[in-house]
Amino acid sequence: MGETILMDKKKYGYVFNIQHYSVHDGPGIRTIVFLKGCPLKCQWCSNPESQLSHPELGYNPNKCIGISKCLRCAEACVYGAVKQDSEENDKIAIDRELCEECMACTKACPSKALEVFGKQTSIDEIIQAVEKDSAFYARSGGGLTFSGGEPLMQADFITEVLKVARRRRINATIETCGYAEWSQFSKVCQHLNSLIMDIKCMDDEKHKKFTNASNELILENFKKLVVEFPNLPILIRTPVIPGFNDTKEDIQAIVDFIKGHSNVRYELLPYHRLGQQKYNYLGKKYPLEGVKLDDELFNRLKVIADSLK
Numbered sequence: 001m002g003e004t005i006l007m008d009k010k011k012y013g014y015v016f017n018i019q020h021y022s023v024h025d026g027p028g029i030r031t032i033v034f035l036k037g038c039p040l041k042c043q044w045c046s047n048p049e050s051q052l053s054h055p056e057l058g059y060n061p062n063k064c065i066g067i068s069k070c071l072r073c074a075e076a077c078v079y080g081a082v083k084q085d086s087e088e089n090d091k092i093a094i095d096r097e098l099c100e101e102c103m104a105c106t107k108a109c110p111s112k113a114l115e116v117f118g119k120q121t122s123i124d125e126i127i128q129a130v131e132k133d134s135a136f137y138a139r140s141g142g143g144l145t146f147s148g149g150e151p152l153m154q155a156d157f158i159t160e161v162l163k164v165a166r167r168r169r170i171n172a173t174i175e176t177c178g179y180a181e182w183s184q185f186s187k188v189c190q191h192l193n194s195l196i197m198d199i200k201c202m203d204d205e206k207h208k209k210f211t212n213a214s215n216e217l218i219l220e221n222f223k224k225l226v227v228e229f230p231n232l233p234i235l236i237r238t239p240v241i242p243g244f245n246d247t248k249e250d251i252q253a254i255v256d257f258i259k260g261h262s263n264v265r266y267e268l269l270p271y272h273r274l275g276q277q278k279y280n281y282l283g284k285k286y287p288l289e290g291v292k293l294d295d296e297l298f299n300r301l302k303v304i305a306d307s308l309k
């Protein structure tokens with residue numbers, strides 16, 4: 001954790017994944033850089049390893065070869081946080097109360113069952129990873145997308161990366177939850193080719209309950225965005241979550257709020273459970289266990305959203 005304090009926040013960021021050849025997060029084929037840290041805690045979050053700003057210990061029991069054959073993590077852990085899962089189960093279990101996240105066990109583990117989510121990453125490392133895919137950008141109109149977590153929590157760092165990206169003619173966008181100080185938000189927008197932002201719900205009480213934060217700052221930021229960046233292509237997205245924002249009224253309220261701007265498009269995303277297993281890896285409980293989205297309902301909501309096109 002000392003590393004977090006000493007790190008030069010303009011030169012290094014905390015990244016937990018770099019994904020190549022994505023076609024879902026901005027125009028064309030893109031390289032997605034996922035950053036640690038988020039001010040929200042959405043119950044459906046598919047990247048729970050992004051939520052905290054510092055590196056976290058992840059454990060995938062499917063990769064563990066078993067404590068009777070290995071035991072290297074237990075030997076490496078001076079805090080006594082590695083235990084056998086149970087008498088019947090030969091895999092390990094991490095006692096998160098005892099774990100100090102020193103990460104010694106991740107270095108000892110031969111099968112990568114233990115890994116660190118979040119790595120200090122330099123501007124050059126990101127640019128190099130992104131430029132590997134440059135042949136695909138030229139043909140598809142793609143580029144670099146910062147995602148997360150919430151990229152604006154590392155606004156100083158991504159601003160520096162975006163300056164380099166612009167000099168190298170790399171098309172750049174970010175995916176943001178919109179919850180950030182305007183000074184940070186506007187600083188980053190100056191270097192973008194486009195922006196993807198969530199507006200999840202207009203009802204603040206529901207917003208607080210499902211995301212752990214008010215929507216006030218997000219809605220204020222949208223109003224400022226369309227005034228100060230009238231030529232920046234903006235895609236507003238709403239993940240449709242059963243029991244949260246899956247009514248006609250919810251979607252219509254968002255349409256009414258964002259309509260009337262030629263640079264703003266709107267899209268709904270269906271709820272999915274792709275990140276559910278990662279909650280287990282982090283020793284956390286998935287908040288929306290058993291929830292399922294009705295496809296027909298989603299299609300009806302999509303008609304309302306498409307009225308903005």
Ligand code: SF4
Pocket residue numbers: 057076077078079080081082094098099100101102103104105106
């Ligand atoms: S991260 Fe450190 S304290 Fe936690 S289980 Fe691994 S070795 Fe033990």
Ligand code: SF4
Pocket residue numbers: 063064065066067070071072073074092108109110111112113114
């Ligand atoms: S070091 Fe890795 S493979 Fe070995 S027991 Fe620990 S988690 Fe399992």
